[in-house]
Amino acid sequence: xxxxxxxxxxxxxxxxxxxxxxxxxxxxxxxxxxxxxxxxxxxxxxxxxxxxxxxxxxxxxxxxxxxxxxxxxxxxxxxxxxxxxxxxxxxxxxxxxxxxxxxxxxxxxxxxxxxxxxxxxxxxxxxxxxxxxxxxxxxxxxxxxxxxxxxxxxxxxxxxxxxxxxxxxxxxxxxxxxxxxxxxxxxxxxxxxxxxxxxxxxxxxxxxxxxxxxxxxxxxxxxxxxxxxxxxxxxxxxxxxxxxxxxxxxxxxxxxxxxxxxxxxxxxxxxxxxxxxxxxxxxxxxxxxxxxxxxxxxxxxxxxxxxxxxxxxxx
Amino acid sequence: xxxxxxxxxxxxxxxxxxxxxxxxxxxxxxxxxxxxxxxxxxxxxxxxxxxxxxxxxxxxxxxxxxxxxxxxxxxxxxxxxxxxxxxxxxxxxxxxxxxxxxxxxxxxxxxxxxxxxxxxxxxxxxxxxxxxxxxxxxxxxxxxxxxxxxxxxxxxxxxxxxxxxxxxxxxxxxxxxxxxxxxxxxxxxxxxxxxxxxxxxxxxxxxxxxxxxxxxxxxxxxxxxxxxxxxxxxxx
Numbered sequence: 068x069x070x071x072x073x074x075x076x077x078x079x080x081x082x083x084x085x086x087x088x089x090x091x092x093x094x095x096x097x098x099x100x101x102x103x104x105x106x107x108x109x110x111x112x113x114x115x116x117x118x119x120x121x122x123x124x125x126x127x128x129x130x131x132x133x134x135x136x137x138x139x140x141x142x143x144x145x146x147x148x149x150x151x152x153x154x155x156x157x158x159x160x161x162x163x164x165x166x167x168x169x170x171x172x173x174x175x176x177x178x179x180x181x182x183x184x185x186x187x188x189x190x191x192x193x194x195x196x197x198x199x200x201x202x203x204x205x206x207x208x209x210x211x212x213x214x215x216x217x218x219x220x221x222x223x224x225x226x227x228x229x230x231x232x233x234x235x236x237x238x239x240x241x242x243x244x245x246x247x248x249x250x251x252x253x254x255x256x257x258x259x260x261x262x263x264x265x266x267x268x269x270x271x272x273x274x275x276x277x278x279x280x281x282x283x284x285x286x287x288x289x290x291x292x293x294x295x296x297x298x299x300x301x302x303x304x305x306x307x308x309x310x311x312x313x314x315x316x317x318x319x320x321x322x323x324x325x326x327x328x329x330x331x332x333x334x335x336x337x338x339x340x341x342x343x344x345x346x347x348x349x350x351x352x353x354x355x356x357x358x359x360x361x362x363x364x365x366x367x368x369x370x371x372x373x374x375x376x377x378x379x380x381x382x
Numbered sequence: 383x384x385x386x387x388x389x390x391x392x393x394x395x396x397x398x399x400x401x402x403x404x405x406x407x408x409x410x411x412x413x414x415x416x417x418x419x420x421x422x423x424x425x426x427x428x429x430x431x432x433x434x435x436x437x438x439x440x441x442x443x444x445x446x447x448x449x450x451x452x453x454x455x456x457x458x459x460x461x462x463x464x465x466x467x468x469x470x471x472x473x474x475x476x477x478x479x480x481x482x483x484x485x486x487x488x489x490x491x492x493x494x495x496x497x498x499x500x501x502x503x504x505x506x507x508x509x510x511x512x513x514x515x516x517x518x519x520x521x522x523x524x525x526x527x528x529x530x531x532x533x534x535x536x537x538x539x540x541x542x543x544x545x546x547x548x549x550x551x552x553x554x555x556x557x558x559x560x561x562x563x564x565x566x567x568x569x570x571x572x573x574x575x576x577x578x579x580x581x582x583x584x585x586x587x588x589x590x591x592x593x594x595x596x597x598x599x600x601x602x603x604x605x606x607x608x609x610x611x612x613x614x615x616x617x618x
Binding site: 112115117118119137140141143145147148149151152154155167168212 | 384386387388390391394395398399458459460461462463464465466467468469470616
């Protein structure tokens with residue numbers, strides 16, 4: 068559905084994107100992830116025909132963004148970083164204007180505005196002047212604008228910025244729901260958002276793609292060996308350290324002594340062996356108060372992938 | 383029609399903001415005052431001074447109407463919406479031009495009360511120069527707006543846009559002043575570029591096709607340049 072090949076973009080001498088290639092299949096939600104200034108917005112602007120690439124080609128739904136810009140623009144809905152709103156218009160007249168410039172036939176327009184407003188939770192505010200709306204509602208109007216003409220491809224630049232937690236959950240739900248009949252590219256620097264909504268993640272740092280994978284794979288690969296956080300209350304006189312030390316492939320670290328128990332991190336070479344160890348420990352009379360698996364979160368991966376340079380400089 | 387959609391939206395914003403009302407009321411107040419003063423002092427039933435004054439006041443007022451047309455879209459980033467919609471820069475510029483032109487026509491229609499007053503009270507009233515004068519005023523307005531619209535595409539700062547269009551219009555207004563100083567072909571050429579010299583002929587009741595073509599070409603040129611500037615924003 069969307070394809071970028073060797074896209075490089077320079078602003079004067081500043082390189083915003085460096086040889087970016089990626090592919091998005093129909094019905095997929097792709098998350099563009101990266102720190103501020105990584106080039107997410109630039110990539111999106113190239114896909115929406117707002118900016119030309121310095122070199123490389125990009126196409127949406129089989130149309131080249133430079134050669135067939137009009138066809139591409141017909142097929143995309145775009146929510147820029149700042150929702151493009153006219154504060155003096157009412158929500159309804161604004162959406163009607165969008166319908167007109169997005170070539171939505173007049174006979175479907177009202178119906179479609181009603182449907183989109185309903186879906187995004189704008190129905191009650193449809194008659195209000197945009198300038199008087201709160202930031203969250205403005206964001207919704209921006210999203211409504213992108214959806215209005217039912218485009219094949221949705222490009223959303225930080226869609227949940229400025230929303231309160233409840234709204235964020237709603238909008239994420241909406242985005243997942245939309246993926247049924249739209250292909251979506253969204254950018255964010257909020258990591259949980261990607262794990263919750265996207266099927267695939269592209270991590271960009273300083274204009275380079277540093278990782279492309281599914282969220283689960285990224286998380287899996289980042290954890291070298293399985294680990295658990297454990298709070299253990301040993302039986303009186305039980306030599307629990309020895310049991311673990313003798314156990315094949317087990318190691319512990321970060322030991323903390325609590326009033327009547329111990330907290331530590333346990334690592335095993337193979338996770339299937341946890342049951343054996345558990346059996347040995349409880350057999351000796353120890354009580355487990357807490358066992359929680361430690362997974363590398365997207366945060367860890369993200370930091371690892373994007374902050375190597377800064378880390379060195381800081382050191 | 384996407385041009386009409388843009389035009390409708392622009393007209394809405396003109397009337398939702400106080401700009402249109404303020405320009406309208408101050409223009410009518412000044413023109414009305416001058417009409418009264420000139421009429422009671424000269425006691426001649428001619429509209430020439432009024433049309434001349436109106437043209438000059440509109441030269442001052444039109445940059446205020448045109449300055450926000452594109453600048454504001456750039457500042458509030460709504461230009462990103464327009465340029466990523468299936469709409470061409472030409473349609474954007476044409477729609478905005480028409481909106482402002484409609485507003486200008488309304489403004490001119492409101493001054494029709496003065497010729498009506500004159501024709502009511504005067505005997506032997508020559509309507510010929512009134513028709514030609516108003517025709518000239520309409521063409522002049524198109525020229526004002528096109529240059530102002532072009533200036534507005536250059537910057538996201540409305541004050542700068544207003545200043546550029548005001549400066550540009552003023553320059554084209556006074557080009558003719560040097561005509562007599564040079565007394566050569568060059569002087570003639572400068573005079574031909576002057577909006578004022580050409581407009582003055584309309585006020586005398588002359589509708590010269592050369593003058594009409596000049597205003598049309600002048601307008602088209604600035605609109606074309608405005609379109610190109612809007613397109614070129616993408617290349618950067």
